[in-house]
Amino acid sequence: MIKRFKRLAGLITIMGGLLSGNVLLGQGNPPESIKIIPEPVSVLPGTGTFSLPSQLVVSYQGIEKGENEQMDYVKAAFIRTMHQQNNSIQIKEAASAASKADVRFELLLKEDTALKQEGYRLTVDGRGIKVVANKPAGLFYGIQTLRQLMPVMEMTTGAIHEQQIVGIPCVVIADYPRFGWRGLMLDVSRHFFTKQEVMDYIQEMSHYKYNMFHWHLTDDEGWRIQIKAFPKLTSVGAWNVKKTGYFGTFSPVTADDKYDYGGFYTQEDIKEVVAFAKAHFINVLPELDMPGHSMAAIASYPELSCTPGADKYHVRSGEAGFMDWTDSGIVAHYDNTLCPANPKVYDFLDKVFGEVAELFPFGYIHIGGDECAKTFWKINPEIQALMKKEHLKNMDEVQSYFEKKVEKIVESKGKKVIGWDEILEGGVAPNAAIMSWRGEKGGIAASKMKHDVVMSPTTYAYLDYMQGDPALEPRVYASLRLKKAYQFDPVPAGADPAFIKGGQANLWSEQLYNIRHAQYMTWPRGLAIAECLWTPKHQKNWDSFVSRVEAQFALFDRDSVKYAPSMYDPDIAVSQNGDSTLKITLLKELDNIDLYYSVDNSFPDNFYPRYTVPFDLPKDAAMLRVISYRDGKPIGRLITINRNDLEKRNKK
Template identity: 75%
Template structure:
């Protein structure tokens, strides 16, 4: 009870100080920050005390202890665990007893207190709260080591005195990584999970199967990995590759053994991250069909191969998806449900998380429409259209998944034709599907392309690897998982998705994730009222040295402008340079030379000279270059008018 009273007193007395903490730059923004006078200097040897180490939470407390020790070790001080606080701990981790717990903090909240005399105390109801308190504490420490006065033997880690109360807005805070289009190793997946946990993400959505690869070992169906995990290596722009030839080798890819998966699950648990496995179906199933052609409705499927990204696989038209190869599991084939019963049985035993994601997106019905087996199924089950055929499939899959003790979640297409009774919905095609699902009393995770697709370009197309759409950092920061019209009671939270068609290595996956991953993290954790774009930008910039210290790649795209082009009446081009940040200056050249801060400064739209061949733009802050040089020729500029 004393803790609850303290929190109420603290919230009232310190409210005026919450926005004065200029030296406290945390992502995601905490619920409440009260900066107090002074600093606490950590000694070279830190004494750490954990209470309730022998409680029912002892295993998770072990995770907390390991996390703090490993994070601190990079800054060199030796942390010493002490059995009693009587000897004067510098850092204390305190778990509250059940009868003294604070209902506001729940299972993931914490109170972080830094006092000039008594040091650091992190208080929580559960170990998860202590873990997230550590992530905040580490952001208050320097990104790299600075040594104190000569001969002092001290390490200069000076912490601002403050009281921070924090807890998440949503329970589901996710990042999805697609390992099907390009395979990432066990170590790379672990590193990705570790980085996301630093910013209080707690859900790793693992997209394990697609047309381009099956990545999970299934004992009963070994061809899923001996055949389905391998494709022809091609580099360029996915979806435009040349046809595969008889001389090409299907030797690019990989898969995770069950032991790999157990190790990754254990690693994620130690970082307080759940793992949601996804097996995409009935579409996006070419890797499975190439392995076991009998899963298809279509004659000739035994000639199919795992897709390698070549052109001509599908067309996206105004009237729907037109498939040139049948990449769907056959809803009319009893062997499909026998296959799925076995597969989900093995998957359910591996993954402790209560949900399994069954995909359901972008299912092309081209071949179903001309299948006699589908026609017979429709007649037998009184199905009126192809959406109802897919719904029939999804409902049968839900029963299989539930028979394994798990619950189903799928992309919002599974709403079409009649949603499975107990399915949760992941809304990706904007917010409409999620809103509708909450009104139907289905649980929803919001993940709209509008704000949360990290595979989209994050800067001007002239400088970013080409993708068909863009998502700037500022737009991602506008994400609200509870759109107008949605029933909050059914919103579990949200997540960002990183599809890997154009990702050839983990460094580029990092580049695409950060800093937009910071924006989504804050939208999912922080109170809506605490969000502020200018504050967020300054806090993002404070994270860059930390990413540098951890050798994590990130995008500087927020410093680069978008170049917009319009056609003047005399057929010359009118150029507009749009900035994300107000505190940068743009300089440009139109004479083929390389601009610096002695070139024309952009103050508004300008006319490109009639015979100009090249536009170059660079951004500066305080007379120092901060963005990348963007070069775009006249042909590319004119192409933007057409778009």
């Protein structure tokens, strides 16, 4: 029997921004019932709602601008959004632009300069819905906002929605992005994700107005893109030994192990993903990491190395002892670098980039450049000869020599180079753009040198970091809380804003074994980065953002997208009193939750001690348990930490 579905709805509070001619004025916080991420530039709430009819008539105006293909994407996005809301709704396109329609999409024949290239104006009143924009991308983003305006229909009987009245709050929203580059990076090298999983990820990011998918396709653990000129890159380089646990600590590979874990994308797969992204107004930036992080390529073609014994190398499987990160730099135990002194390398790259350039329409190719260990270069006679010939003073200049040669190859294919901030060292290639990941320093320096910059610092934008207390999260060497991610500003003090193209978040996959965990690590921190890249800086507000994040949780639940509830959970800090007792401090990310704890091995609820100030752990207590409540109901996860682990935290 089909049961009735509940819906989330609320009253509209009259508050918001102003629209004055072509000037868009922002407001403090959006009305309580309008919970959009990223927060729009301007929200002018109305009174009442527009009820979606079961037979929906839609018109499209301004197609004469010659945007037919992209308008088809807009139409498909609208139909998809409506059916996601209610799959029984009937959608009919109006016979003409002049026909009466419930929903109108219009490309402006005379440009509205305030809306820029990706902006839109969305109007909902008692008569219907209208979205206007200068370009189809703006109409698409208007649909993403409309998607969040509609109440979430909770499903209780599988995939069938019961037809019911859906009321959309009356409002006028004018909106456009702060930055033109709004990206997410997914690493498919350490762990492979299928073509469909990648496309699902792209669709999820499109809901929050991201427009750049950075695809990390090659690394030590896998080469994921078919190159027809070099078939071993995928017959050998795409496969390693399956191991489960903590990447980087795995046991050595044995002779009995099989190299059958991984996969790659055929060139037809690549074309399909690129087309899918295009239909969601997302560019795809391919990354082939070099000269370091190249073990998969070297295992396939050992002649790309100039280190004896490279023919015995295998694609890395995450085993321990591959490299050491020390205070004086990276120490490599295997040479995972393409050899800058080897002419075969540049012939290889010329053919590789020729095929890559044909597959990806976007104007940039990412060449990596990060974490290049020079351990083997320092003792290699061919590198020494190169340094003498080219008057290179140190190993950074050797890498710079390589990067400049690669830039010429990439530019010969009609593309521009972008690389991680290490490519600044030793002298940056003349036209290269910089992606700053080691904090903000590299991006600031590059902008002052008049190089284009994309900011993606670990400080705010590394989604593979733990997002809650280590007792709950899969272990990673660093943490990044949601609140910290929300503090991201792509234009840090000292940078030249004229050269900051935007920013992105990065999701490295060493500890990601499946796409569900990739979703968990992306959301909701991906929402924070999306707002930092779209919304005017002065309009950002943490309390408002948290409320709007919770509204997205309902959408994620409806669409079966996994997300982390870590913002409800505290961090547990341990210090030591003079008498050697342990002092426990519980740190909340949200102010509107209460923490309750136990030290007697039992399971706390809201009748247990409520945390107010740091407390001493009893001398013989074996464990600490903590749980979060809001309005008398549990909202966080139960955290359990034994005494030994608490003592280890104190020592750290």
